[in-house]
Amino acid sequence: MNYEHQITICLGSSCFSRGNKAILEIVKDYLRQHQLEQKVFFNGELCTGLCEYGPVIKVDDRVYKSVSSDNIYDILNECFGIE
Numbered sequence: 001m002n003y004e005h006q007i008t009i010c011l012g013s014s015c016f017s018r019g020n021k022a023i024l025e026i027v028k029d030y031l032r033q034h035q036l037e038q039k040v041f042f043n044g045e046l047c048t049g050l051c052e053y054g055p056v057i058k059v060d061d062r063v064y065k066s067v068s069s070d071n072i073y074d075i076l077n078e079c080f081g082i083e
């Protein structure tokens with residue numbers, strides 16, 4: 001399948017316990033609500049050493065640090081051009 005975007009969420013223990021557990025569900029819901037599940041490859045990865053900046057999420061080539069359940073919506077809206 002040809003995806004237009006890729007989102008990779010860090011599921012390492014530090015990021016996961018500091019917020020990515022909830023953000024994982026938020027991203028899944030967001031993709032479902034905006035019918036983006038066929039266009040976005042959403043996957044997880046283990047710790048990449050950025051723990052001190054976590055929770056970390058990657059959207060295409062960009063790395064977002066200190067992601068929270070508040071700013072994740074801004075990140076996703078910006079990525080998909082949704083207001």
Ligand code: FES
Pocket residue numbers: 010011012013014015016046047048049050051052054056
């Ligand atoms: S646990 Fe996410 S960068 Fe280390």
